[in-house]
Every structure is written in structure tokens, then in C-alpha cells.
Amino acid sequence: MDSLSLFFTAALFAGGLYWFICILGPAEQKGKSFTDLSGGSISAEKVQDNYKQYWSFFRRPKEIETADKVPDFVDTFYNLVTDIYEWGWGQSFHFSPSIPGKSHRDATRLHEEMAVDLIEAKSGDKILDVGCGVGGPMRAIASHSRANVVGITINEYQVKRARLHNKKAGLDSLCDVVCGNFLQMPFPNNTFDGAYSIEATCHAPNLEEVYAEIFRVLKPGALYVSYEWVTTEKFKADNDEHVEIIQGIERGDALPGLRSYSDIAEAAKKVGFEVVKERDLAKPPSEPWWSRLKMGRIAYWRNHVVVTVLSALGIAPKGTVDVHEMLFKTADFLTRGGDSGIFSPMHMILCRKPDEDDK
Ligand SMILES: C=C(CC[C@@H](C)[C@H]1CC[C@H]2C3=CC[C@H]4[C@H](C)[C@@H](O)CC[C@]4(C)[C@H]3CC[C@]12C)C(C)C
Numbered sequence: 001m002d003s004l005s006l007f008f009t010a011a012l013f014a015g016g017l018y019w020f021i022c023i024l025g026p027a028e029q030k031g032k033s034f035t036d037l038s039g040g041s042i043s044a045e046k047v048q049d050n051y052k053q054y055w056s057f058f059r060r061p062k063e064i065e066t067a068d069k070v071p072d073f074v075d076t077f078y079n080l081v082t083d084i085y086e087w088g089w090g091q092s093f094h095f096s097p098s099i100p101g102k103s104h105r106d107a108t109r110l111h112e113e114m115a116v117d118l119i120e121a122k123s124g125d126k127i128l129d130v131g132c133g134v135g136g137p138m139r140a141i142a143s144h145s146r147a148n149v150v151g152i153t154i155n156e157y158q159v160k161r162a163r164l165h166n167k168k169a170g171l172d173s174l175c176d177v178v179c180g181n182f183l184q185m186p187f188p189n190n191t192f193d194g195a196y197s198i199e200a201t202c203h204a205p206n207l208e209e210v211y212a213e214i215f216r217v218l219k220p221g222a223l224y225v226s227y228e229w230v231t232t233e234k235f236k237a238d239n240d241e242h243v244e245i246i247q248g249i250e251r252g253d254a255l256p257g258l259r260s261y262s263d264i265a266e267a268a269k270k271v272g273f274e275v276v277k278e279r280d281l282a283k284p285p286s287e288p289w290w291s292r293l294k295m296g297r298i299a300y301w302r303n304h305v306v307v308t309v310l311s312a313l314g315i316a317p318k319g320t321v322d323v324h325e326m327l328f329k330t331a332d333f334l335t336r337g338g339d340s341g342i343f344s345p346m347h348m349i350l351c352r353k354p355d356e357d358d359k
Pocket residue numbers: 084085087088089092093094095199200202253254296299300303304324327328330331334
């Protein structure tokens with residue numbers, strides 16, 4: 001080959017590689033590059049073992065009897081997936097209805113702002129984010145309302161990431177993050193002027209327990225909104241395909257058993273909340289929340305190749321390929337859950353803690 005052909009072949013190869021890695025598919029990002037995918041707080045050599053432990057625990061969620069072990073395994077799950085989520089999805093770990101003509105980023109922000117508008121948060125208020133991830137929603141909500149937001153997550157690595165992002169965004173004076181279990185929160189009674197949880201309380205083995213804890217830390221009269229993962233009225237427990245989809249979602253998302261939409265308000269009322277509003281935000285006229293998952297499919301293949309190469313080169317921990325493959329399959333179950341209408345990740349409930357004099 002003469003040097004000119006060699007030059008053009010190399011240029012073509014480099015261009016193709018650049019297109020494959022950097023341009024193809026949604027590069028949501030980020031702050032997280034594919035070259036620094038880690039196992040969160042788990043050391044690189046233990047990622048594969050932790051993945052195996054996670055998998056054997058959540059493989060049959062309906063059979064989980066030791067509810068007290070769930071938070072630890074959820075913590076392991078987030079060590080395994082946090083970097084991949086940030087890399088392939090962004091800093092907000094939740095879905096939102098698609099909005100024609102708007103980007104995913106804008107649709108995500110509007111879904112987050114709706115939560116804070118529902119709880120009427122305003123400048124100077126102290127608001128709790130229950131299960132805050134790396135703080136995408138917290139930052140959007142703090143800049144929209146100028147309220148002070150305190151987030152809690154079980155995962156120490158997410159605390160580190162969230163604090164870093166808060167600082168970079170210049171929002172660290174409004175946003176604070178603590179590591180802890182939302183079933184036993186390190187806050188005194190009657191601390192917060194409002195609270196929200198976005199696709200997080202689905203990890204609680206018992207919804208009443210987490211709602212009771214949120215009720216305890218809210219001031220009387222304060223509002224709480226939650227976007228819950230639920231099976232809808234279309235889910236039929238005697239339909240094998242429905243069961244397969246729901247189990248697939250539970251396994252790939254660290255859920256100790258999905259709840260029915262009809263259990264949500266019941267749990268809220270049991271702990272003392274007054275239910276102000278309840279609505280499945282996935283229902284028409286909302287556009288499908290799962291179209292973003294469907295559209296990303298080619299990029300997931302690209303990501304799979306990238307992760308496999310990085311893992312073979314020892315840049316990403318061994319086990320990252322397994323975790324990525326699990327997420328790949330989960331995306332399919334979630335899409336089928338959306339297409340069939342048997343599952344919603346945004347069943348919204350707005351509650352109020354009654355005023356002292358309402359008693
Ligand atoms: C609320 C929860 C998480 C919801 C979503 C943020 C995540 C659910 C499934 C995740 C993903 C699936 C496929 C991945 C893809 C294979 C990879 O290449 C890039 C990242 C994904 C798109 C990843 C991103 C986050 C999700 C959409 C649960 C846990 C309660």
C-alpha cells in the first residue's frame with residue numbers, strides 16, 4: 001500500500017471510530033466519560049462478584065423474604081450502575097413523557113419542575129429529595145424554585161457525584177446531600193417544608209414504612225409528591241407475558257416487588273397523609289415515556305462494544321459487561337411494559353400532612 005492510501009485508510013478508520021463512539025446515538029451527558037466507568041464505591045476487582053451477589057438476590061424478587069437486606073443490595077446495585085446511567089442517560093435517573101419538539105433534557109426538566117410546583121416550594125423553603133441519585137432533579141428544582149434542597153441516598157458514591165455536580169453547577173449553597181437509608185432518616189421530626197421522591201420509593205420493601213418516615217420529617221401542613229413505579233389496571237397476574245415483563249423489570253432495577261397502582265393511596269392514607277391528587281402521568285394525552293429507550297437501541301449496541309473493549313483492555317472493571325448486558329435486557333422489558341400499558345414509572349400522588357388543628 002502506498003503512503004497516500006495508507007493515510008486515507010487511517011483517516012477513514014479514525015473518522016469511523018469517532019462517529020461510532022462520539023456521534024452515534026444519544027450522547028446525553030454528562031460529566032462522565034466512557035473511559036472512567038467504575039464500580040462506584042466497589043473496588044474494580046470486586047465488581048464481578050458483587051454483580052453475581054446482586055443477581056442471585058434480585059433474580060426472584062417475589063421470593064425476597066429478608067426485607068432488611070434490601071437496602072444493602074440496592075446500594076450494591078447503584079455502585080454497579082451509577083456510572084453507566086450517567087454515561088448513557090444523564091444526571092436524572094428517571095423517565096419523563098416525551099414532548100414533541102422538545103429535547104429529552106427539556107422534557108426531563110419539565111417533569112422535575114412539575115414536582116416542585118405541585119408541592120408549592122418557594123425560595124427559603126427546606127425541601128427533602130427522597131432517593132436523590134446524583135442530584136439531576138435536585139439541581140433543576142433548586143434553580144427553578146430557589147428553595148434549599150436536601151437529598152438523601154443510600155449510596156455513598158452517588159453522594160460524592162452529586163456533591164461534585166452541585167459544586168460545578170454553582171448550586172452547592174442551595175443543595176445538600178446526605179448518605180442514609182430513607183427508612184430511618186437522620187432528621188428530626190417536623191423538619192421540612194415539603195418533600196418529593198422521583199422513581200425512588202419503589203426500592204422500599206414496604207411502601208408504608210418509607211411514607212411513614214417522610215410523614216414524620218415533614219412539618220404539619222407540608223406537601224409531599226411522589227412519582228411511583230406501578231403495575232396498572234391492565235396488568236393481569238394470570239397472563240404469562242405480563243408476569244415475564246414485570247419480573248424482568250424487577251430484576252433489572254433492584255425492585256423487591258412492583259406494587260399495583262391501587263396500593264399507593266392506601267399506603268399514604270394509612271400513615272396519616274391526606275391525598276390531594278393522584279394521576280398516572282403516563283396516560284394520554286402524555287406521549288410515551290419509553291420512546292427514548294426505543295430510540296437509543298443502536299447506541300446501546302455501540303455502548304456494548306465500547307464496554308467490551310474497555311473491559312478487555314482492563315480500563316473498565318471486569319463485570320461491567322455483565323452489568324451492561326443486564327441493563328440492555330432491562331431496557332427491553334421496560335419498553336414492553338410501556339407498549340403494553342401494564343406498567344407506569346410515573347404514577348403521581350400528591351399528599352398533605354394534616355395541620356395540627358385538623359386533628
Ligand atoms: C428509576 C430507575 C431507573 C430508571 C432509568 C433511569 C434506567 C432504567 C434502565 C436504564 C438503562 C437501560 C439501558 C442502558 C443502556 C444499555 C446503556 O448502554 C446506557 C444506559 C441505559 C440507557 C440505562 C440508563 C438508565 C435507565 C434508562 C430504577 C432503577 C428504579
